[in-house]
Amino acid sequence: xxxxxxxxxxxxxxxxxxxxxxxxxxxxxxxxxxxxxxxxxxxxxxxxxxxxxxxxxxxxxxxxxxxxxxxxxxxxxxxxxxxxxxxxxxxxxxxxxxxxxxxxxxxxxxxxxxxxxxxxxxxxxxxxxxxxxxxxxxxxxxxxxxxxxxxxxxxxxxxxxxxxxxxxxxxxxxxxxxxxxxxxxxxxxxxxxxxxxxxxxxxxxxxxxxxxxxxxxxxxxxxxxxxxxxxxxxxxxxxxxxxxxxxxxxxxxxxxxxx
Amino acid sequence: xxxxxxxxxxxxxxxxxxxxxxxxxxxxxxxxxxxxxxxxxxxxxxxxxxxxxxxxxxxxxxxxxxxxxxxxxxxxxxxxxxxxxxxxxxxxxxxxxxxxxxxxxxxxxxxxxxxxxxxxxxxxxxxxxxxxxxxxxxxxxxxxxxxxxxxxxxxxxxxxxxxxxxxxxxxxxxxxxxxxxxxxxxxxxxxxxxxxxxxxxxxxxxxxxxxx
Numbered sequence: 203x204x205x206x207x208x209x210x211x212x213x214x215x216x217x218x219x220x221x222x223x224x225x226x227x228x229x230x231x232x233x234x235x236x237x238x239x240x241x242x243x244x245x246x247x248x249x250x251x252x253x254x255x256x257x258x259x260x261x262x263x264x265x266x267x268x269x270x271x272x273x274x275x276x277x278x279x280x281x282x283x284x285x286x287x288x289x290x291x292x293x294x295x296x297x298x299x300x301x302x303x304x305x306x307x308x309x310x311x312x313x314x315x316x317x318x319x320x321x322x323x324x325x326x327x328x329x330x331x332x333x334x335x336x337x338x339x340x341x342x343x344x345x346x347x348x349x350x351x352x353x354x355x356x357x358x359x360x361x362x363x364x365x366x367x368x369x370x371x372x373x374x375x376x377x378x379x380x381x382x383x384x385x386x387x388x389x390x391x392x393x394x395x396x397x398x399x400x401x402x403x404x405x406x407x408x409x410x411x412x413x414x415x416x417x418x419x420x421x422x423x424x425x426x427x428x429x430x431x432x433x434x435x436x437x438x439x440x441x442x443x444x445x446x447x448x449x450x451x452x453x454x455x456x457x458x459x460x461x
Numbered sequence: 462x463x464x465x466x467x468x469x470x471x472x473x474x475x476x477x478x479x480x481x482x483x484x485x486x487x488x489x490x491x492x493x494x495x496x497x498x499x500x501x502x503x504x505x506x507x508x509x510x511x512x513x514x515x516x517x518x519x520x521x522x523x524x525x526x527x528x529x530x531x532x533x534x535x536x537x538x539x540x541x542x543x544x545x546x547x548x549x550x551x552x553x554x555x556x557x558x559x560x561x562x563x564x565x566x567x568x569x570x571x572x573x574x575x576x577x578x579x580x581x582x583x584x585x586x587x588x589x590x591x592x593x594x595x596x597x598x599x600x601x602x603x604x605x606x607x608x609x610x611x612x613x614x615x616x617x618x619x620x621x622x623x624x625x626x627x628x629x630x631x632x633x634x635x636x637x638x639x640x641x642x643x644x645x646x647x648x649x650x651x652x653x654x655x656x657x658x659x660x661x662x663x664x665x666x667x668x669x670x671x672x673x
Contacts (some may be wrong), residue, residue, distance in 0.1 A: 213643060220624055224617060231592035232603050239597035 256259050262373060273326025281319050287415060288312045299328045336364050336371040340378060340396070347382070355382075359398040364405065365460045370438050374407070374458070377431050377442075381409045381454045384427055389413025389452060405440075410453040415446050469649055472656035473499060479663055486666050488534050488611070491661065496524065515570045521563040524573055525556045528580045531615055535587045538608040539594045548587060553585060574626060581623035583611040588616035607669065610662035614655045621651035 272426060291309045295301045321342070337359055344355045378396070385394055391413030398407050431454075435442040440458035447453050477496040483489045502523045509516040529552045536548045561578045563569050567576075591612040595603060603609050625647050 216624070218649075220620065224620060227592065227616070228613065229587065231595070231609075234593050235595055235597060235603040235606075239600075243600065264653075445498050 223362055233443060254433075258433055262434075262437075266372070269326040273323040276319055276326070277323040281316065281323065284312060284316045284319065287317065334368045334371050334375070336366075336375050337398070339375055343379065343382075344396070347386075347394075353386060353394060355396065357393045357396045359390075360400060361398070364398070365400075366405070366458075370458075373434050373438060377434050377456065378407070378409060378433055380427055385409070385411045385413060385452065389415070391451060400460070403460060405456075405458040407456040407458075408453055409456075410447055410451060412449050412451040413448075415450045415452055469652035469656060469672035470503070472660075473503075473654060474654045476659050476663070479660055483663055483667055486670070488537055488607070489663055489666055491530055491534050491537075492611075492663070495527065495534075496659075498526055498530070517572050518569045519575065521560070521569050521573050524576045524580055525559050526549070528552065528555055528559075528583065531584055534589060534611060535584075535591045538591050538612070540596070541594070544590060544594075551583060555580065566624070573666070578623060578626050581619040581626070584615055584619045585623065588612050592616070603667055605669070607662045607665035610658045610665055614662065617658070618651045618655040621647055 288309065291305065291312065295305060295309070298305075331334050340357060344357050347353060347355050366374070382394060382396075385391055391411035393412050395410045396408070398405065400406070432442055435456055435458075438458050439455060442454065442456045445453045445455060467561055473496065477493065477500060480489050480493040480496060484493060502519055505519050506516045509519065532548050532552050539545055539548070557578070559573070562576060563573060567573070592607060595606055595608050595612075597606075598605075625644055
């Protein structure tokens with residue numbers, strides 16, 4: 203028979219060994235589970251990102267389809283009506299010995315309206331969109347805004363053609379349009395400065411104004427427009443942020459990776 | 462011996478009663494059957510024992526039933542078809558081998574120590590497999606997974622049981638007086654842990670169902 207203390211010693215050793223082995227198994231199981239969980243959550247995150255991207259592309263596709271349809275209707279319906287009206291005015295002018303100035307002005311205004319309508323209809327056209335150039339279309343958009351003389355828009359660019367396919371250029375164009383509309387609607391600026399440059403395989407786009415600025419704290423509640431711009435930029439793999447300029451206005455900075 | 466050593470029977474009954482409220486879950490249904498059979502076995506053993514009859518025969522059948530139910534419960538948490546097939550086949554083989562040993566080789570009048578040792582070894586293997594087969598389906602930690610607690614319960618119980626059974630004779634040689642006490646203490650402790658963790662596992666099934 204073992205002495206009492208040795209009895210206890212053997213018992214303690216035995217129980218300690220058992221507990222240690224059990225503990226090691228449980229720890230190994232927990233570590234294994236954690237690894238599997240990390241892999242699962244990462245996979246879930248990738249699937250969600252992919253789903254969000256697919257959804258965004260579908261929405262953009264639908265939007266462009268709607269625009270294309272609208273452009274076609276503008277051209278076929280309203281364009282034809284305006285052209286017919288201009289024709290009638292021309293016929294009336296030929297039958298008049300003295301053409302009043304108001305009629306001449308009406309004919310010129312109608313010609314301008316037909317020209318603008320054609321440009322607008324063309325901007326919605328799918329065929330035209332497939333050959334889309336951001337620089338060219340942005341220049342047209344800027345000329346249109348500058349013609350109103352309420353705001354002066356300056357545009358500086360280093361490249362004549364951006365190293366992006368047509369669809370990303372269309373999305374970027376819509377982002378710039380949204381940014382300019384927000385600026386005109388909320389900031390009431392005198393000048394909007396748009397610049398596009400390439401630096402270290404990144405396209406840097408800045409839309410800055412000298413308007414009223416914005417409250418950065420409350421930006422998250424600024425509505426769908428801002429969120430749309432963020433989603434579209436994320437879709438292109440880029441980043442967008444809003445900053446207050448030294449002059450107190452707003453600057454929208456967009457960076458996109460390019461090949 | 463102290464009454465607390467046998468107070469785990471109260472936990473057994475409590476675990477059985479709690480399981481009755483969650484019979485819509487397949488694993489809990491099987492667990493309820495296992496616990497119910499355990500209670501019935503212990504009652505029969507008490508009745509037969511007090512009347513002076515050999516009651517070990519009950520344990521010979523109980524071992525087979527216990528192993529079958531535990532293996533089916535653990536099997537439902539494993540997705541790999543090969544392991545599931547192996548576990549299913551082991552139920553039949555163990556049943557046949559155990560009953561053959563009990564009634565042909567070993568004798569049904571003695572305590573089925575060998576049967577229990579083999580059963581413990583197999584259950585420990587399935588528990589190890591089950592531990593590493595628990596698959597995450599959310600951000601919840603492993604400690605909220607019901608199969609973790611069920612597996613841990615069986616793992617601790619059968620590890621303790623197998624270790625003590627393995628060392629019992631050695632303990633008996635060193636101190637015949639203290640060995641049964643040591644055995645009873647470890648057996649009680651493992652039973653307490655078993656039923657506490659089984660209750661935790663049942664509650665995890667319930668809380669997962671609520672969160673769905």
